[in-house]
Amino acid sequence: MCHNDSTTSLRANTVDELHSLQRKPVPVEKHHRLPRQFISASLASMTHGVGPKLVKGDPASKKENGNVVTHHQHSVTVPTISVGDSDLKFTCVMYNLSTSELYEHAIKYEKGSFITSSGALATLSGAKTGRSPRDKRVVKDETTDDLWWGKGSPNIEMDEHTFLINRERAVDYLNSLDKVFVNDQFLNWDPNNRIKVRIISARAYHSLFMHNMCIRPTYEELENFGEPDFTIYNAGQFPCNRYTHYMTSSTSIDINLKRREMVILGTQYAGEMKKGFFSVMHYLMPKKQILSLHSGCNMGREGDVALFFGLSGTGKTTLSTDRNRILIGDDEHCWSDNGISNIEGGCYAKCIDLSHEKEPDIWDAIKFGTVLENVVFDEHSREVDYTEKSVTENTRAAYPIEYIANAKIPCVGPHPKNVILLACDAFGVLPPVSKLSHAQTMYHFISGYTALVAGTEDGIKEPQATFSACFGAAFIMLHPTRYAAMLADKMKKHGATGWLVNTGWIGGSYGVGERISLAYTRKIIDAIHSGELLTTSYKRTEVFGLDIPIKVEGVPSELLDPINTWEDKNSYKSTLLKLADLFKKNFEVFANYKISVVSDLADEIAAAGPSF
Ligand SMILES: Nc1ncnc2c1ncn2[C@@H]1O[C@H](COP(=O)(O)OP(=O)(O)O)[C@@H](O)[C@H]1O
């Protein structure tokens, strides 16, 4: 007998009615009330005075059902002198959309958006697959006298007028679209020092990226959000005008501290937003005696906190994400009198050669909600091939921090016990681990050394030494010694121990030796956390004068002194001297500057470098 389905009553007479049953309206108390007035003001052009007319919802669906609710500008006190085309159009605002809604927008409207087999959103960032530090500009005005300007500084000046030209260009571009995405979020988990940020962008990809990377507000917090402390205008699809003063390419990332605004033109790389805000925090936080740090951070079950400093690719994200410890954050932190707080609400992991075996927690975090940038996947199964570098080597995953199972929410912790400086030394002469004196810690923090191997394609090249003050010269706003002085002070006050860990080459330079295995590095890090390395015996190396442990549990002892693993001892010695010389030359800049802020330590720090 055939079961007759029609006996179960369907509470709809038409297909449209059926569809209307599918989606339950958001209850009033959970409604993201659109702060139309504020957003419109954010998007006001400098010449036009008033912002666009804003409506809610997807512009595409509007045309179908025709029931557009229009809300006119509240502040129409500015007399309309001439009516332009922009006065006749509405802009739909996608305000703090959910992950699912952003997925749908990306997949419907943005080429290169796909759902991978694990549920992540694969996207393309366009022509730029990394940051563009040479295109970053900071407005120089009466409020920025204390910034670090000039040689070595990441802050390339621009004037207010030029900033306004770029701002106008970005705002006009955004207003010309049918829809814009607006994220209202927070930075810094320390409730006393949190700032409100707004990101206005044109792509669902950018909105989801920042949704993941910044702190996500609750409905209640959003209710009383008010005006943001800092706003990003991301018009990355649209270039800057190269005839504009100060522009040297079609990309421009412009920070105006007085106006509390940042404009992005000509790059869709989402990391610009994350690191742009980081620069802003490097300005705002030190003003309150809070130290901003380019570091990862985790905590043991007993509450022992470790910081992981290092330049890109040295292991901050990989090593702070640790099965046996609680993750506080992978990249940006503040150290205040109350302890450590993460600035962000998410992590941004490198994906190249990612495997479940080596990095299970990051692997498991790549699921629904995660933005996967520039990866390559199987056309049919949508399985990602993490070894594939055909789009870029800088493939990335951005996920909310709670996607890591043992994340600490709220992302705050007590004062650090260990400060670990990571260097990926492709010269292969720095020991896998050394314990640093206070002065040595400061010397290596100011130096900010790493040496990665350049491109993988065209033949084997010399390792490229990079020195980046405070392990983040691209993001600091004040002179490096300002941050160094604060770090020295805090480490001393709270009795933190400094360590230098080489996550790079052993047994020879790049081409001869090999990268130390992640398993060994993890053993070394374990021994630092457990306190094992505080009680073991040490010997001092030549040239760099580093104290290296005789023994580390789980690591072959001969690996601990690089000279043992190099077959060609003469080559080792000359490479060591070469690197020492590079350190010395780099540090001359700081010696000349006279590290006046850390005056009582200055001579000691200068003497803590290599001697030969
Ligand atoms: N011994 C090692 N220690 C740390 N990372 C390693 C090691 N060997 C290989 N790697 C790889 O190097 C990369 C480190 O990158 P990541 O942790 O994202 O750096 P950061 O967060 O500092 O930019 C990862 O892809 C990781 O798998």
Ligand SMILES: C=C(OP(=O)(O)O)C(=O)O
């Ligand atoms: C996002 C970045 O961070 P990192 O490589 O340090 O994780 C970056 O430097 O652009």
Ligand SMILES: [Ca+2]
């Ligand atoms: Ca990282």
Ligand SMILES: [Mn+2]
């Ligand atoms: Mn980083």
